[in-house]
Every structure is written in structure tokens, then in C-alpha cells.
Amino acid sequence: MSQVRAKDLTKIFNGIKAVDDLTIEIRDGNITGIIGPNGSGKTTLVNILTGVIPFEKGSVIVSETKREKVKPFNIHAYGITRTFQAVRLFEQMSVLDNILVVLTERNVFSALFERHKIHHISEAEAILKGVNLWEKKDDNVERLSYGQRKLLEIARAIAMKSEIYFFDEPFAGLFPEMRKIVIDIIYDLKIQDKTVVLIEHDIELIRGLCDRVIVMNAGTLLAEGKPEDVLKDKRVIAAYLGD
Amino acid sequence: MDIFIQLTLNGLIAGSIYALVALGFNLSYGTMRFFDLGYSALIAVGGYTVFFLSRQIGLPLPISILIGTIMAGIAGYIIYLLVYVPLRKRKASNMALLVASLGIFTVIQAVIGIFFSSQFRTLSGPVDAERIFHVFGGSITRIQVIILGTSIVVMFALAIIFRFTTFGKSIRAIGDSEEVSKIVGINTSRIIGYVLFIGSAIAGLVGILVGFDTGITPTMGFSLLLKGVVASIIGGVGNVYGGVVGALFLGLIENYGIWHISTEWKDAIAFGLLILFLYFRPQGIFRK
Known part of the structure; x- marks a missing residue:
């Protein structure tokens, strides 16, 4: 079952589509990784889903309830919380x-x-x-x-x-012992059947931690699925992972 | 020596009034982040409510004072709901909010003028306000003792709320980041409303205390607000405790400054001090 869905979501900054007609789902009790090159719209997507910025078009569905707008004050009531890329x-x-x-x-x-x-x-x-x-x-x-x-x-x-945790680059700049603490926290949340969404650049962490991966490129969905499948996808390799 | 004691007493009394104004102003500025000129009109609301209830209706003074304080608080809360909430929802700039607050200030001041005229009025009642006490060679009236005592009680009450209650922690959180506060589930608009109620009630109390000490006019709040803001800048804008220290510092410097010159220089000294702080220590005595 999906706990959070974005349907036909569009966000435009100064005429540029940061998120372009995006439809994704974040499944209940899963650890979902969102990856993509810089500027692909990962943080914008999380900012929209957590009400930090409004969106122009589309809808957000949280626990089967469609929301035309998401306000920051409401996300607590939706059972959502988050961290920020810049603490x-x-x-x-x-x-x-x-x-x-x-x-x-x-x-x-x-x-x-x-x-x-x-x-x-x-x-x-x-x-x-x-x-x-x-x-x-x-x-x-x-x-x-x-x-x-x-x-x-x-x-x-x-x-x-909360029920749903968005962590925006939680491992960036951490020492190995701190990374281990964060990994343990994420596993602990998984054991408690919580939903975790990670924006992360470290592919090995994504491979090891995540049940599913969403790959974004230029505001659109490039691929989604199990890490072992997605990370082998030629389009993902070409757009993000390189050779 | 006597004159030094007297100037110190005068400085502490002025400082305690400025401290109350700075407290209320910092509560509003710390949560809404704009210069709320309307706050100054609420000072007069407190004073004139007591004037109306005690002098014209004949209610007992303690009840009039209580109603006057609450009335200013309610006025502040209603202004927030009717003016600031819709503007903030539309993402109005701080300049737009400032102009709106100037409008509120003008309207309230005009309404008070229409009903009570712009003439100087005095508050009086069963409290023997003019009774004089002698302290180390200086003199202080009963109402000035009450001003000092009230300021200390209000400061301690707010310090306890800020430090120990979850409400106080929420206010500090909103002062840091309203957006993050919302995300962690703090009901920011309601908390800001309550904060404005408390700040406005303090403004009303200031108007009442000053009314008993020196009298009331519809414009009385503006110069007090300016002094409160100067005190806040000296203490550190947004820092509630800094505002209190800044206020006492301002009150004392203002009064020591006129030791050998005319009292007309008081404002020049206060704003000269402001310029010095803005130039050499813009963050104030205490950082936020």
C-alpha cells in the first residue's frame, strides 16, 4: 500500500520546471531512496511533500486522502516529519x-x-x-x-x-561512527514499520538500506523499483552513475 | 550624592517602564519579525480604559486596572486576527505589515481622541499615588514603587514562562524559525496570537502605570515604544532578557546624562546612545 503519492506534480521556479508532471509513490513501511543528479528535483519534491513550498499543479495523496495543498503545519497531523539538507x-x-x-x-x-x-x-x-x-x-x-x-x-x-520520515542527505558530512548511528536509527524505524524516505548520493548506502529507489532526472521520474534492478538500469547509469 | 541617588532612582523607574515596553515589543518582534507600530496605540488603550471605567463609570480601581490590561490584550489579539493573519497568509512583506501597523496606530489613536479628546488626562483613585518614600537620600513616590514592583513581577513571570513551560519553548522555537516550528507540529498562528495577547496586555499595563505617574494622552504610546525599541536594540533585538537590561541601561544613562544639563536633552541622549550602539555594536549587549 502506498502511504504518500504524488500525482502529476509540477513545480515551476522562474519558468523552469523543477518538478515536471511527476507521479511517484512511497510505500508503507518501506525505506525508499530518492537519487538523482544535482538539480534533478529531489529536494524540491521533498519540500513539496512536506509543505515547505507550494506546487502549481497536481496533487499529493497522503494515506489515501487527496490534498490539493500541503501546509507545513499540517504535516505533523498527516504523520510526516523531516530533516533538512542544511540542518x-x-x-x-x-x-x-x-x-x-x-x-x-x-x-x-x-x-x-x-x-x-x-x-x-x-x-x-x-x-x-x-x-x-x-x-x-x-x-x-x-x-x-x-x-x-x-x-x-x-x-x-x-x-x-511520526509515521513517515523524510531525511534529506542524513549522511552528508558525517564521520563513520555517526553514519553507523544514523543507519541504526533508520533500521530501527524500519523494524517499527515506519516509512522512511532518504535523499542520498551514496549509492552503496542506498543499495544496502533501501527497499525501493526512485531516480529523478530534470524533475521527472527516470526509474523506480528495487535497488538491485534500478541501479543496473542503463538509463540510470547514463544519467546519474556514469560508467 | 543625593542627586546621584535620585538620578539612579529616576533611571530605574524609567528603565522599568522601558523594560515592560521592550518586553512586549520583543515578544511581538520575536515571533512576527516586523516593527509593530500598532503596539504603541495599545499603551493608550490600557490607560484610557482605566480612565473610562474608573473616572467615568465609577468602577473600583482594581477592577478597572484588570479590565484595562485585559482589554489591551484583547485589542492586540483582535488586530492580529483581523489584520496580521490575513496579511501574513498572503505573504505580505515586512514593509506592508509595518504600514498596516501604522494604520492601526493612527486609527486607534484617532478613535481615542474622538471619544476622550486629545487633552492630557490623569488617572487617580484610592491609591495614594503621590505619597513619597525616602531611600538613601532620594525620593520615590508610591506609584513609582508600584511601577518598579510591577515590572519586576511581570519580568519574573515571563522569565518563568519562557524558561520552564512548553509554551515558552514554543515561543523561542518560533523566534528561531516559524517554518521549522510548523513542521515539528507547533501551532504557530495560535501561539503568536497568545503571545500578542500577552504583549498587548503588558502594553496596556504600561499605559495604566504611566497614567498614574504622569498622565495619559492618545499619543502617549509612541514615544514609549521608541524608547522600548531603543532599549531592545541596545539589549539585542529579539532577546527578551537583553531588552530588559537595555531598558535599565537606557533609563540610567538618560538620567545620569541630564545631571548638569536640561531634562530636554533626555531624548537626544537616548537616541545618541542608539546611534552609538548601531555604529559600534549593532547586535546589542547580548546577541539574540
């Missing part, structure tokens, strides 16, 4: 607060009086320990290294307890 944290806050802020009461009025309780702190502790950042819990996020920032953003996404 976006709450810079004024400590590492712990970056997690606690999403473990909150959603009712604004009660949030006015609500303090984080022990179970929130325990939950944040478990999540931060999972990315080796518990020791840094009181540090302002500005003091973290690039890799630690990337891990914290992933940890914040995990804290959202």
Missing part, C-alpha cells in the same frame, strides 16, 4: 530543549502552564543517548559540531513519533 535547529535553545519542544502538549492554553514532566525528560534522554548527545544536553546548539547538529536534527525527527 535547521532551534538555535537559541539547548540540545535538550530542541527535543523537549517537540515532546509537548499540543493544546496551546494548557502548554502555557505545563512544565516538562519526568517522562518527557526520560524520553528526551533516551533519544539523545541514542545519538550520543545526552552529555551535551545543556549546551547551546551553536556549540555543536556539524555532525552533532545533523544527529540532533535526526533525533528531533525521531522525537516527533
Whole structure:
């Protein structure tokens, strides 16, 4: 079953079609990799599916409900969360607060009086320990290294307890031990039957992690299917992998 | 020495008023990211509501003060819903929002002028506002003690909300990135609405306190807003605690500055200080 579908999706930037009449599906409980050359529209597609940018034409279907528009505030209700290619944290806050802020009461009025309780702190502790950042819990996020920032953003996404996770280049710039942490997190999500979408350039990671791969080129769908089949596709090799 | 104590007291009193204005302004600026001129009119809304309720209707002063504060908060919230929400939905630029807020400021000020005239009015009541206390050789009136006390209570209450509640964390998150806040499920438009209610209520409270100390006019809020903004820039725009420090610093410098010269120089000193900060430390005392 598909959890997210894009149907005839088109996004135009300054007259150029960044996403061109694209129809794809992201299947429930799968790890789906999106690959393609730079400028092929991968991040634009994820930005559309997560409401960060609007689209001109087409529709997005989430859990069988058709959406003509996707707004960033709604994606939480759709069970979607994401990370960004360029890490976006709450810079004024400590590492712990970056997690606690999403473990909150959603009712604004009660949030006015609500303090984080022990179970929130325990939950944040478990999540931060999972990315080796518990020791840094009181540090302002500005003091973290690039890799630690990337891990914290992933940890914040995990804290959202969503059904669908979009990770935009989660391994970029990470040391091997950090990459292993992210791989473990993704496998853990898979075990929990969550849906994961990875934008990634590392073909070996895609081959090893993903159940399905979507290949984009110039805003269009070039190929999709199992990694072992797609990565052998001559069109994919010609457009993206080279010789 | 006595004059130094007196100037220090005057500086702290002025600073605490500026601090309240800066707090409210920073709450609004920190979440909506534009210079909300309409905020200044809400200062007068608080003052004139108390004037109307206590002097013209005859309600007890504590109830009038409570209603005046809430009324300013509600006015701020309604302005947000009717003007800023639709404009922000249409992706209006900060300049468009600024112009809209100028319009709000003009309308509110004019309406107050129509109903109450532009004449200077004073608030008074059972509180013996003019009673004088002597502190280390300086003098301070009862209402000025109340101003200082109220400022401290409001500052601590906001500090607790900011630091310890999930609401406070959400405000800080929105201040960092409204878009990411939305993505992580924070109801940003409702939080901003509540923030504006709180900020506007603080503005109303300022109008009431100043009304008891020096009186009210429909335009009273504008110069106070400017001082609050100067304090915010000195402290670090968007930094709520910085705004408070900047306000106290501004209040003290303004008053020490007129030790040997006319009080007319106060504004020149305040804006001279602003220029110095913009030139040498544009990020303010504390970075955001």
C-alpha cells in the first residue's frame, strides 16, 4: 500500500520546471531512496511533500486522502516529519530543549502552564543517548559540531513519533561512527514499520538500506523499483552513475 | 550624592517602564519579525480604559486596572486576527505589515481622541499615588514603587514562562524559525496570537502605570515604544532578557546624562546612545 503519492506534480521556479508532471509513490513501511543528479528535483519534491513550498499543479495523496495543498503545519497531523539538507535547529535553545519542544502538549492554553514532566525528560534522554548527545544536553546548539547538529536534527525527527520520515542527505558530512548511528536509527524505524524516505548520493548506502529507489532526472521520474534492478538500469547509469 | 541617588532612582523607574515596553515589543518582534507600530496605540488603550471605567463609570480601581490590561490584550489579539493573519497568509512583506501597523496606530489613536479628546488626562483613585518614600537620600513616590514592583513581577513571570513551560519553548522555537516550528507540529498562528495577547496586555499595563505617574494622552504610546525599541536594540533585538537590561541601561544613562544639563536633552541622549550602539555594536549587549 502506498502511504504518500504524488500525482502529476509540477513545480515551476522562474519558468523552469523543477518538478515536471511527476507521479511517484512511497510505500508503507518501506525505506525508499530518492537519487538523482544535482538539480534533478529531489529536494524540491521533498519540500513539496512536506509543505515547505507550494506546487502549481497536481496533487499529493497522503494515506489515501487527496490534498490539493500541503501546509507545513499540517504535516505533523498527516504523520510526516523531516530533516533538512542544511540542518535547521532551534538555535537559541539547548540540545535538550530542541527535543523537549517537540515532546509537548499540543493544546496551546494548557502548554502555557505545563512544565516538562519526568517522562518527557526520560524520553528526551533516551533519544539523545541514542545519538550520543545526552552529555551535551545543556549546551547551546551553536556549540555543536556539524555532525552533532545533523544527529540532533535526526533525533528531533525521531522525537516527533511520526509515521513517515523524510531525511534529506542524513549522511552528508558525517564521520563513520555517526553514519553507523544514523543507519541504526533508520533500521530501527524500519523494524517499527515506519516509512522512511532518504535523499542520498551514496549509492552503496542506498543499495544496502533501501527497499525501493526512485531516480529523478530534470524533475521527472527516470526509474523506480528495487535497488538491485534500478541501479543496473542503463538509463540510470547514463544519467546519474556514469560508467 | 543625593542627586546621584535620585538620578539612579529616576533611571530605574524609567528603565522599568522601558523594560515592560521592550518586553512586549520583543515578544511581538520575536515571533512576527516586523516593527509593530500598532503596539504603541495599545499603551493608550490600557490607560484610557482605566480612565473610562474608573473616572467615568465609577468602577473600583482594581477592577478597572484588570479590565484595562485585559482589554489591551484583547485589542492586540483582535488586530492580529483581523489584520496580521490575513496579511501574513498572503505573504505580505515586512514593509506592508509595518504600514498596516501604522494604520492601526493612527486609527486607534484617532478613535481615542474622538471619544476622550486629545487633552492630557490623569488617572487617580484610592491609591495614594503621590505619597513619597525616602531611600538613601532620594525620593520615590508610591506609584513609582508600584511601577518598579510591577515590572519586576511581570519580568519574573515571563522569565518563568519562557524558561520552564512548553509554551515558552514554543515561543523561542518560533523566534528561531516559524517554518521549522510548523513542521515539528507547533501551532504557530495560535501561539503568536497568545503571545500578542500577552504583549498587548503588558502594553496596556504600561499605559495604566504611566497614567498614574504622569498622565495619559492618545499619543502617549509612541514615544514609549521608541524608547522600548531603543532599549531592545541596545539589549539585542529579539532577546527578551537583553531588552530588559537595555531598558535599565537606557533609563540610567538618560538620567545620569541630564545631571548638569536640561531634562530636554533626555531624548537626544537616548537616541545618541542608539546611534552609538548601531555604529559600534549593532547586535546589542547580548546577541539574540
